[in-house]
Amino acid sequence: MESSANTHKKKPESSRGKLMTGSEIFVRSLIEEGVEVIFGYPGGAIIGVYDALVDLSDINHVLVRHEQGATHAAEGYAKATGKPGVALVTSGPGATNTVTGIADAYMDSIPIVVFSGQVPLKLIGNDAFQEADIVGITRPITKHNYLVRDVRELAKTIKEAFYVAKTGRPGPVLVDLPKDVMAQKTTFEYPGSISMRSYNPAQEGDPAQVSRAAALINASKRPVLYVGGGVIQSNAAQELFALAEKLGCPVTTTLHGLGSFPETNRLSMGMLGMHGTWYSNTAVDYCDLLIAVGARFDDRVTGKVEAFAAEAKKIHIDIDPSAISKNVKVDVPIVGDVRTVLNQLAGLVQPLDTNDWLATIDQWKSEHPLRYSHGNSLRAQYVIHEIGNATNGDAIVVTDVGQHQMWTAQFYTWVHPRSHITSGGLGTMGFSLPAAMGAAFGRKDLPVISISGDGGFQMNMQEMATIVEHKVPMKIFVINNGFLGMVRQWQELFWRRRYSHVELYNPDFVKLAEAFGCPGVRVTKVAEVEGAIRTAMEHTGGPFFVEFVVAKEDNVYPMIPAGQTVDEMLDTPEPVAGPQNGRIGERVIYLQKGEQSKGKEAHHVTSTSSS
Amino acid sequence: MSQVQVAHSEHLPGSDSESTKRHTISLQVENKFGAFNRIAGLFAAKGYNIESLTVGPTTDEGVSGMTIVTRGDDNVIEQIMKQLTKLIDTVKVVDLTFDSFVERELVLIKVQSTAASRSEIMQTAEIFRAKVVDISQNTLTLEATGSQQKVGAIIKMLQPFGIKEIARTGRVALKREFQGEV
Numbered sequence: 140m141e142s143s144a145n146t147h148k149k150k151p152e153s154s155r156g157k158l159m160t161g162s163e164i165f166v167r168s169l170i171e172e173g174v175e176v177i178f179g180y181p182g183g184a185i186i187g188v189y190d191a192l193v194d195l196s197d198i199n200h201v202l203v204r205h206e207q208g209a210t211h212a213a214e215g216y217a218k219a220t221g222k223p224g225v226a227l228v229t230s231g232p233g234a235t236n237t238v239t240g241i242a243d244a245y246m247d248s249i250p251i252v253v254f255s256g257q258v259p260l261k262l263i264g265n266d267a268f269q270e271a272d273i274v275g276i277t278r279p280i281t282k283h284n285y286l287v288r289d290v291r292e293l294a295k296t297i298k299e300a301f302y303v304a305k306t307g308r309p310g311p312v313l314v315d316l317p318k319d320v321m322a323q324k325t326t327f328e329y330p331g332s333i334s335m336r337s338y339n340p341a342q343e344g345d346p347a348q349v350s351r352a353a354a355l356i357n358a359s360k361r362p363v364l365y366v367g368g369g370v371i372q373s374n375a376a377q378e379l380f381a382l383a384e385k386l387g388c389p390v391t392t393t394l395h396g397l398g399s400f401p402e403t404n405r406l407s408m409g410m411l412g413m414h415g416t417w418y419s420n421t422a423v424d425y426c427d428l429l430i431a432v433g434a435r436f437d438d439r440v441t442g443k444v445e446a447f448a449a450e451a452k453k454i455h456i457d458i459d460p461s462a463i464s465k466n467v468k469v470d471v472p473i474v475g476d477v478r479t480v481l482n483q484l485a486g487l488v489q490p491l492d493t494n495d496w497l498a499t500i501d502q503w504k505s506e507h508p509l510r511y512s513h514g515n516s517l518r519a520q521y522v523i524h525e526i527g528n529a530t531n532g533d534a535i536v537v538t539d540v541g542q543h544q545m546w547t548a549q550f551y552t553w554v555h556p557r558s559h560i561t562s563g564g565l566g567t568m569g570f571s572l573p574a575a576m577g578a579a580f581g582r583k584d585l586p587v588i589s590i591s592g593d594g595g596f597q598m599n600m601q602e603m604a605t606i607v608e609h610k611v612p613m614k615i616f617v618i619n620n621g622f623l624g625m626v627r628q629w630q631e632l633f634w635r636r637r638y639s640h641v642e643l644y645n646p647d648f649v650k651l652a653e654a655f656g657c658p659g660v661r662v663t664k665v666a667e668v669e670g671a672i673r674t675a676m677e678h679t680g681g682p683f684f685v686e687f688v689v690a691k692e693d694n695v696y697p698m699i700p701a702g703q704t705v706d707e708m709l710d711t712p713e714p715v716a717g718p719q720n721g722r723i724g725e726r727v728i729y730l731q732k733g734e735q736s737k738g739k740e741a742h743h744v745t746s747t748s749s750s
Numbered sequence: 751m752s753q754v755q756v757a758h759s760e761h762l763p764g765s766d767s768e769s770t771k772r773h774t775i776s777l778q779v780e781n782k783f784g785a786f787n788r789i790a791g792l793f794a795a796k797g798y799n800i801e802s803l804t805v806g807p808t809t810d811e812g813v814s815g816m817t818i819v820t821r822g823d824d825n826v827i828e829q830i831m832k833q834l835t836k837l838i839d840t841v842k843v844v845d846l847t848f849d850s851f852v853e854r855e856l857v858l859i860k861v862q863s864t865a866a867s868r869s870e871i872m873q874t875a876e877i878f879r880a881k882v883v884d885i886s887q888n889t890l891t892l893e894a895t896g897s898q899q900k901v902g903a904i905i906k907m908l909q910p911f912g913i914k915e916i917a918r919t920g921r922v923a924l925k926r927e928f929q930g931e932v
Contacts, residue, residue, distance in 0.1 A: 278788060279795045283838040286783060303838055337780055337841045461832035464825070 161290040161321035162191035165254070166198070168297040171329040174198055174225050176216065176580045178209035182229020183269060184318045185256030201580065201609060204601035206233050208573035210240020211599065213251040215577030218560045219535055219587075221374065223250040223304045224577060230256040231269030234315075235276065239567055241311045242280040246564025247395065248372065250309035252300050259319035260288060274315050282310030290323035298330045307340030308459040309372060340458060344475035344483055352430075352454045352471045353487035359428035359452070361496045362388045365411065365440075368395030368563075369433015369457060375478035376400070376556040379432065382481055387493040389500055391419035393434050394548055397559040402552050408500065409509070412440040414545040417507035417697045417710050422500055423448050424705040431455045433477040436466040437564070438702070446704040456480045507697075509549050512713050516690040517665050519543055519618045523550040526588065526616070529672045532558065534586045537575035539595035540566045542624035545695045547590055558585075569598025572615065576602055579611045586614060586676060593619040593645050603655040603682075610681040615657070617648055617686045620693065628694045632709075652684035659684030769823040772801070773847045774923050775830070780839040781807075781814045788837055789816060798822065798830055802855075802920030813841055817853075817922045846923050853923040856893065857901045858883070862912035863890045871911055878904040889914060 159167070165188055169177070176199045181189040192200055203209045206228045213224025228237055234255040244251045258267040274286045283303050285296050296314060304312040356362060370379050376399050383390050383406050390400045391411040400407055408419035423429060429451040434440070436455075441447035444466055453469040455462075456477055463472040473480050511520040523546050526536070532554035538544040538561040553559055560578060562570035575589035596617045606613060627641040652659040658678070662671045662685060675683040696711040779785045786805055793800050801819040808815040820830060827845065834843045846853075859880075863871055868890065875882065875892050878900065884891035894904050898921060905916065 274784065275787070278784070278791050288783065335838070338838050459836070461829065461836050463832075465829060 157327065158324045159327045160187070160191070160324050161287075161293050161316070162187040163195060164290070164293050164325070164327050165297070165316070165321065166191045166195040167327055168294050168329055169225065170197055172297070172301050173222070176201060177225045177227050178203050178212040178216075178577065179227030180206050180209060180229065180233060182231075182233045182256060184230035184258055185227065185233070185254075185316070186229075187318060187321045188227065188254075188256070188316065199580070200227075201576075201605060203573070204604050205599065206236035207239055207569070208576075208599055208602040208605065210237045210244065210251065210253060211567075211570050211573035212577030212580070212602075213253070214240060214244050214247075214249045214570075215537060215560055215574030215579075216581040217244075217249050217251055217309075217577075218574070219557055219578035220581035221372075221557070222581070223252050223301055223309075224581075226251065226253045228253070228255050229269065230258055230273070230318075231271045233269075234273035235271050237313075238276060238280070239565075241277055241313065243562050243565040243567045243570065244311035245280045245282065247562065248309050248368065249311065250304040251311045252304050253311060253313045255313060255315050257286070257315045257317040260317045261319070263317065273313065277313050280311070281313050282308075284313040284315070286315045287317065287320055290320050290325045293320070293325075294327060294329050298333050299335070302333045302335075303338065307338075308457075308462075340476075341460075341474050342476050342479050344456070344473040344480040346483070348471055348473045349480065349483045350487060352456075352473060353484055355428055355452050355454060355471060356386065356430065356484075356488045357491070359491065360493070361422075361426045362386060362428040362430060362491065362493070363408075363422050363426040363448075363451075364388050364390040364400075365393075365423065365429055365431045365434055366390055366396040366399050367393040367432065367434025368399075369477045370396060370399040371433075371556045373433065373458070373477040373479075374556070375433070375481055378478055378481035378485070380404075382485060382488070385485070386488060386491050387497065388430070388491065389422060389493075389497065391415065391423065392553075393437070393440055394561060394563045395559075396434065397548060397553040398556045401554040403554055405497070405501075408504075410548050412437075413442065413699050413701070414549065414695050414697065415440075415699075416504075416509055416549070417708065418500055418503035420697070420699065420705045420708060421503055421507075423451075425499075426451045429453045431457075431469070432481070433457060435459075435462045438466070441466065442699045443702055443704045446706075506715060507710055508715065510711050510713055510715065513665060517663065517668070517687065518693060519546050519620070519687070519689045520550050521665065522616075522618060522662075522668055522687045522689065523547050523590075525668050525672055526590070527551040529669075529676050530586065530588070534558065534588055535560065535575075535578050535582055536588045536590060537561065537571050537578055539571035539589075539591040540568045540625075541592045541595060542620070542628065542693070542695050543590055543592045543618040545625075546618075549695075568592075568595035571595060572599050572606075573602045575613055575615075576606050576611055579613050580609075586612070588614040588616060590616045590618065592624060593617055593621065593643055593648070594623045596648070597645075600651070603652065603657060606682050607656040612679060613682045614675045614678075615652070615659075615682055615684045616675070617684075618689055619645065619648065619686050620689050620691050621645065622691060624693070625695070627692065631692070631694070632698075633700070648686040649684065657682045657684050659686065661686045661688065663688045770821050771823075771827070771847070772819060772821045773827050773830075773845055774851065774853060774921065775818045775820065775834070775843065775845050775847075776851075776923055776925070777816050777818065777834055777843045778808065778813050778841040779816060779837070780841060781812050782839055785814060785839045786816075788839060789818070789834070792833055792837065793818075793820070793830075796829070796833060798826065802918075804920045804922050806922070817920070819921055844925065846925055850926040850928070851923050852926055853897055853921050854895055855898055855901050855921045856895045856919045857905070858891060858893055858917040859905065859908055859913060860884075860889050860891045860915040861908050862888060862914055864888070867911055871908065874904070874907050878907075880904060 209226040217224035391408040409416040411419040455469040579587040623641040880894035
């Protein structure tokens with residue numbers, strides 16, 4: 140990847156105390172924050188800031204092709220690195236184009252800071268050229284936002300913006316920068332620390348609550364750890380692993396929790412919820428204690444809320460007090476940083492005798508595994524499985540929204556925190572390509588793979604130009620079924636198969652990639668999949684594109700229809716053939732006669748039970 | 751900062767139902783640009799009911815005081831309290847409902863009057879310790895202060911004379927220093 144920034148680093152300290160414009164202060168402040176990369180797009184109201192970037196920058200600025208791409212790239216960067224992502228845009232349409240990305244970051248608690256240009260203060264409210272009240276527009280979708288009205292407040296505001304974005308329950312912060320304020324001069328002094336009387340996120344859990352939780356845990360016979368993105372956000376995967384192992388407690392994760400607990404471990408039950416595994420949803424239904432860790436009882440997880448883990452006592456650990464008792468009443472809420480609270484709990488809990496419980500779950504895993512069979516056409520599930528085999532889990536996989544997203548969640552084997560990035564809460568189609576680009580700018584140690592459907596890919600495909608320009612070494616995989624597959628699935632299952640505007644006319648994706656300057660191949664046969672993935676993974680020096688043409692009408696199973704209970708769960712229609720090769724709970728592929736057996740033994744299987 | 755009353759029209763007629771109760775919430779917020787909008791916007795976005803919302807300065811010039819009267823069942827009120835606390839500009843939130851607190855509302859009432867009815871109106875005003883603040887050939891304008899019940903009562907007593915206009919501040923409240931019976 141090429142860096143357009145100067146390699147010579149200037150010392151920011153040298154300019155301290157000097158009279159500087161707002162624009163210069165802006166750039167200096169970002170350097171003080173340790174910002175490495177800005178995703179942005181210039182314009183009239185922000186032109187002064189862009190001028191300051193010419194001389195002052197130690198920061199890599201990436202010119203996206205649409206401001207939505209900038210916010211998603213900032214999200215991808217933040218999710219992959221744990222550091223706040225930064226977007227810089229102009230006023231009016233530049234700012235309003237960031238709205239979807241900001242809303243996405245808000246729903247998924249991703250720390251990003253968006254800086255928007257604004258018309259000069261005296262023109263605000265005058266319907267000036269490219270004026271939009273972006274502070275008003277983004278108020279309900281930011282953790283907090285600011286309009287800087289005086290250059291003397293600028294450095295402190297930027298400091299506060301980063302602090303608010305990354306602490307507590309992380310989230311997006313927008314800072315609106317009027318053009319005239321950025322031209323004013325003042326001395327630059329970046330605040331060393333920040334203290335806000337109105338914002339003090341909790342760290343430690345209340346010891347009395349932690350003791351109550353420990354007592355419930357020590358008394359439980361059929362516990363389940365229900366783990367969300369909060370574990371990854373607070374870097375608590377090790378603490379979670381230690382707790383689960385000590386207790387012998389099975390673990391199920393939400394979509395955003397994937398990677399927080401290795402799915403190669405016997406205790407893993409994979410994902411729960413609408414498209415979760417049969418056995419994880421069943422285990423939650425049968426458990427006597429549900430320990431929710433950094434998860435928020437989203438409706439895609441709970442289905443009908445009154446019936447969700449109805450028999451179980453519930454513990455809820457979350458940093459956000461408002462997430463507690465919002466959807467589900469719990470017995471022991473603990474407000475605090477997940478990692479801190481898990482450490483507090485560690486010394487108070489005893490190993491449990493869960494052998495019978497785990498044996499029951501193993502039985503469920505063998506009776507209702509995630510599975511599919513090859514028909515006459517290539518199936519997306521197989522493609523995903525093969526991607527998993529190729530990476531060994533050592534990659535950052537960024538998905539879009541829809542069927543491919545659920546199949547990736549199900550059929551890829553997640554072992555590392557921050558290896559899975561997706562748009563969960565808002566469900567933003569078009570997320571994957573720019574978010575994967577952002578992840579690749581932050582993480583050069585691992586391959587980055589973008590997986591989209593044919594619909595979502597076309598929502599932000601303009602960023603192909605950015606990716607090629609910067610020779611971002613990404614793998615861009617499009618799972619093409621010629622449909623808006625998830626909507627089609629719902630129309631098939633719940634709307635009497637009356638397909639309404641879900642079939643897509645598509646361009647020639649490989650030619651399109653080539654037009655952007657990205658090499659690519661099209662895969663239509665089972666036999667071509669492994670080779671194409673290998674070619675992509677071995678490609679260096681820039682992006683590589685693969686289109687997988689898969690079965691047009693295929694459904695994601697298991698499925699709990701929206702608002703229903705585990706009793707209404709639709710399991711995969713394919714029969715379970717047995718006895719199986721591979722370990723219990725392993726994803727199982729049934730091959731048609733004559734097909735070469737592969738994919739069945741995933742890379743991570745260290746010991747296989749005999750058939 | 752001026753006193754504001756918003757969304758009185760959102761007040762649904764009728765008394766407390768079985769599950770929803772009226773709550774008086776006192777909060778202190780950083781006196782910053784848009785702070786009021788954040789509070790009002792939160793109630794709109796989450797679909798919470800507002801009966802009245804007043805804003806005014808406090809002893810700390812960096813902090814504004816607000817009194818919000820809202821209604822909801824226990825879960826809704828719990829979420830309102832948490833969501834208000836979650837706002838970055840919020841310094842302090844207190845649900846006064848279960849404490850002993852003083853609440854007052856000011857109302858201006860313009861009543862139709864004739865020579866014949868004027869003295870009766872003024873008698874009524876006196877019972878409520880209301881003041882006459884404007885007079886014309888056909889109207890009397892009264893100023894009354896008190897609890898919500900008192901303000902409601904004077905309005906009811908004046909209705910037979912014909913009320914032309916009403917302006918109400920909405921309620922302001924402070925927790926009593928002596929809790930319990932005074």
